[in-house]
Amino acid sequence: MENIISMKHLYDFQLIEAVARTGSMRRAAEDMNLTGSALNRRIRRFEEDFGFAIFERLPGGVRLNPAGELLLHHYRGARSDLARVRSQVADLSGERRGHVSIACSQALTPYFLPEQIARYRAQHPGVTFAVKVGDRVQAEEQLATFSTDLALVFEPIYLVDFEVIQCVPQQIHAILAADDPLAEKPELRLRDVLTRPCVLPSAQYGVRHLLGLAARKRRWELQPVVESDSFELIRHYALHERAIGFQIPIGLKSVADTGLVFRPLSEADVPVGNLFLGQKQGRTLPVASARFAMQIAGAIVDYAG
Numbered sequence: 001m002e003n004i005i006s007m008k009h010l011y012d013f014q015l016i017e018a019v020a021r022t023g024s025m026r027r028a029a030e031d032m033n034l035t036g037s038a039l040n041r042r043i044r045r046f047e048e049d050f051g052f053a054i055f056e057r058l059p060g061g062v063r064l065n066p067a068g069e070l071l072l073h074h075y076r077g078a079r080s081d082l083a084r085v086r087s088q089v090a091d092l093s094g095e096r097r098g099h100v101s102i103a104c105s106q107a108l109t110p111y112f113l114p115e116q117i118a119r120y121r122a123q124h125p126g127v128t129f130a131v132k133v134g135d136r137v138q139a140e141e142q143l144a145t146f147s148t149d150l151a152l153v154f155e156p157i158y159l160v161d162f163e164v165i166q167c168v169p170q171q172i173h174a175i176l177a178a179d180d181p182l183a184e185k186p187e188l189r190l191r192d193v194l195t196r197p198c199v200l201p202s203a204q205y206g207v208r209h210l211l212g213l214a215a216r217k218r219r220w221e222l223q224p225v226v227e228s229d230s231f232e233l234i235r236h237y238a239l240h241e242r243a244i245g246f247q248i249p250i251g252l253k254s255v256a257d258t259g260l261v262f263r264p265l266s267e268a269d270v271p272v273g274n275l276f277l278g279q280k281q282g283r284t285l286p287v288a289s290a291r292f293a294m295q296i297a298g299a300i301v302d303y304a305g
Helices: 007-022 025-031 036-050 066-093 112-123 136-144 190-194 206-217 231-237 287-303
Strands: 055-058 061-064 098-104 127-133 150-154 162-170 173-177 198-201 226-228 244-247 260-264 273-280
Touching: 007 025, 007 036, 007 061, 007 066, 025 036, 061 066, 098 112, 098 136, 098 287, 112 127, 112 287, 127 136, 136 150, 136 273, 150 162, 150 206, 150 287, 162 287, 190 206, 198 206, 198 231, 206 244, 206 273, 226 231, 231 244, 273 287
Parallel strands: 098 127, 098 150, 198 226, 198 244
Antiparallel strands: 055 061, 150 273, 162 273, 173 244, 173 260
């Protein structure tokens, strides 16, 4: 019995099931897109390999004999076991279950990560996610201590034990009210924006770091009217007192009714930063995390600019 249920006979068992279900060689052959004679020869050959007849031939059709009933019961049990094992392997491999943890900046949370997580879960609804939001130092620390599987970091500081999966450039953009006179320009110079009230992220963020480098190079001083860890506040404060905020493209999305527009700062004034996707050096990621990393490695390229 163990030898007869093999890959060689899987199709035979499908045919046997069809005959048992219909009680007729002719109807089973139609269901399986075979001729009646071809199906009959296949059943006969199987019975010879098995060593026993499994059907009773009746005037009005066929039916399983006791040996056939026992065989089909065993096959169905084996098929159920195989389906369960396949399911368990899928769970172990992270195809259907698993957990992905990722450390990132706030810039990734409004649009990019929600879209990517939803896209992944549409294919793998059993996979859960933990998104840990912080500055670039915190993201690197969480990766180094195995607190997260992946990190998306803009302008990382150390890159110690950081295995880069993908890296894309991100040009800093100014956030302005749609009716601001500066919004008419396709690109802004640093001198244009620093004479206006500015809303800046705190010093530990990469955007502030690059703006600080550019200002010091020209012996200017950054004097924000508001400094905040909240990128939401930075984005929306631009609607007040003609203030200007700053962000990278992956954290921005043009929506007509927001009253905001985004304009890049000239590369002649402010260096382009880099967004890194990475994992801990030498670590073998869980399958779900590795597959999600592959997905977002391709997706962040679309946000380069």
